Amino acid sequence: MGYMENNFVIEIKNLDVKINNKLILQNINLTLKEKEIMAIVGPNGGGKTTLIKTILGFYKPSAGTIKIMGKQFQKIPKGLIGYLPQKDLINYNFPILVYDVVLMGRRILKKFLEKTTDKDKEICLDALDKVGMSGYLNRPFNKLSGGQKQRVLIARLLAMKPKILLFDEPATGLDVVGQEDFYELINKLKEEEKISILMVTHDIGVISSYVDMIACLNRTIHYHGPPEHGIQPEILEKVFGKNIQFVIHDHRCATCRGFSDE
Numbered sequence: 189m190g191y192m193e194n195n196f197v198i199e200i201k202n203l204d205v206k207i208n209n210k211l212i213l214q215n216i217n218l219t220l221k222e223k224e225i226m227a228i229v230g231p232n233g234g235g236k237t238t239l240i241k242t243i244l245g246f247y248k249p250s251a252g253t254i255k256i257m258g259k260q261f262q263k264i265p266k267g268l269i270g271y272l273p274q275k276d277l278i279n280y281n282f283p284i285l286v287y288d289v290v291l292m293g294r295r296i297l298k299k300f301l302e303k304t305t306d307k308d309k310e311i312c313l314d315a316l317d318k319v320g321m322s323g324y325l326n327r328p329f330n331k332l333s334g335g336q337k338q339r340v341l342i343a344r345l346l347a348m349k350p351k352i353l354l355f356d357e358p359a360t361g362l363d364v365v366g367q368e369d370f371y372e373l374i375n376k377l378k379e380e381e382k383i384s385i386l387m388v389t390h391d392i393g394v395i396s397s398y399v400d401m402i403a404c405l406n407r408t409i410h411y412h413g414p415p416e417h418g419i420q421p422e423i424l425e426k427v428f429g430k431n432i433q434f435v436i437h438d439h440r441c442a443t444c445r446g447f448s449d450e
């Protein structure tokens with residue numbers, strides 16, 4: 189199996205994606221290894237969300253291949269990939285407890301009307317523990333802060349026991365402390381749960397200290413490698429073009445401000 193040979197949990201080759209006959213992604217080549225955190229950066233409309241949705245099978249490639257764990261799937265098996273969509277700090281419009289939100293992660297894996305078991309409960313409690321939210325078990329989800337909701341939604345994904353997590357702009361809307369906590373959490377999940385993580389972010393400053401690889405995407409991949417090299421101004425300018433000022437000014441941490449002063 190390809191997966192055993194090269195450790196790629198995601199392997200994308202020569203991928204084109206068209207939406208309404210318009211080429212949105214062109215000749216994408218990208219790999220995510222086991223136990224790797226990769227950040228996808230790029231300008232608005234660059235195709236980041238489209239790439240994530242294509243990996244999940246929401247869009248069909250018009251050319252090229254995507255292998256997940258060494259296999260080309262017609263349909264991705266339930267629970268293999270956990271996905272947190274862009275701006276998903278939802279309020280359920282009915283009252284629901286934190287525990288029941290996490291339990292949804294188990295229900296997804298079951299047949300309609302199939303009962304949840306003690307084992308499911310154990311997995312949910314464990315997932316809440318992993319994200320540091322065990323103390324909130326019986327709290328109403330809607331009353332949590334944005335950062336706490338995000339942790340619970342991550343616990344819901346962990347309850348599916350995924351191999352891969354895809355996050356679309358998870359740091360948006362979190363304050364600096366919340367963002368650091370988030371990056372520490374995903375590093376813990378990588379180390380302890382051996383989960384590979386692909387995330388979209390605009391937060392170039394934070395990236396270098398918390399991610400293993402970056403991919404700069406603007407219709408195609410302009411850079412794929414360790415962050416140290418990719419954060420060179422030439423590469424950023426090539427990918428972001430005129431938006432580069434916007435991106436740099438969007439940074440909130442001291443390191444980023446240091447970078448923009450250079």
Ligand SMILES: Nc1ncnc2c1ncn2[C@@H]1O[C@H](COP(=O)(O)OP(=O)(O)OP(=O)(O)O)[C@@H](O)[C@H]1O
Pocket residue numbers: 207208212230231232233234235236237238239274
């Ligand atoms: N369902 C759709 N129908 C038509 N066009 C779409 C659709 N989804 C995406 N597009 C187009 O594809 C391009 C890429 O969009 P996408 O949402 O993937 O960008 P993005 O990099 O995630 O941007 P952002 O940073 O704003 O989230 C845009 O030009 C967008 O208008």
Ligand SMILES: [Mg+2]
Pocket residue numbers: 236237238274356
């Ligand atoms: Mg997007």
